[in-house]
Amino acid sequence: MLRADGSRATPRNCGILPALTTLPPSPERDTNDAAMRALVGYKLVKAAVQLLLGIVLVIVVLAGHADVLQSVAELLRHDLSQAWALRLATYLMNMATPRHVELTAVALFLDAGLSGVEGWALHTRRWWAEWLVVVASGSLLPYELYELTRHLRVGRVLIFVINLGIVIYLARRALQRGRRK
Secondary structure: OEOOOOOEOOOOOOOOOOOOOEOOOEOOEOOOOHHHHHHHHHHHHHHHHHHHHHHHHHHHHHOOOHHHHHHHHHHHHHHOOOHHHHHHHHHHHHHOOHHHHHHHHHHHHHHHHHHHHHHHHHHOOEOOHHHHHHHHHHOOHHHHHHHHHHOOOHHHHHHHHHHHHHHHHHHHHHHHHHHHO
16 A cells, blocks of 8 residues: 555554654754764674674685684794784684684674674664663673783773773763653
8 A cells, every 4th residue: 555655555654553662853862973873884884794704704614624724824924024913823823723713603693693783773773772782882891801901902902992982972872861751
């Protein structure tokens, strides 16, 4: 059935089934929030990249080439001269066992799924989206802090600060929205 404007009629857009899970645009929810758009983009790109890497790792394991990763890492270790590259190649060599590759693929798929749901929920403005990201990201902060105390590295500090900023930003946003209701 078509509506007067030519679009297809559905229970939701005819008012029969209210859209309980989304919030309509309002002055309280800034639809032009650059930080939120950046966060949604980050979550969706992260999910896509992790999904792609997970698929590549599954293909490598199914093809029986997990040992090839070890060979490449060993070759890199012998041909590289930079200290960081040597450490990376050694790490890859130790982690490129078939079991580690399988576990890494599973972890990538799970994190890609969570990041995808977070990005989708934030994009579609589900009322629970901000809290999902706060809980999911906030639950990892103690582990990240523990890792910082063990080995202080610039990359880890940067990841911790970014994740902490995301958690604080979304928690404040969700709390402010809750107070307005």
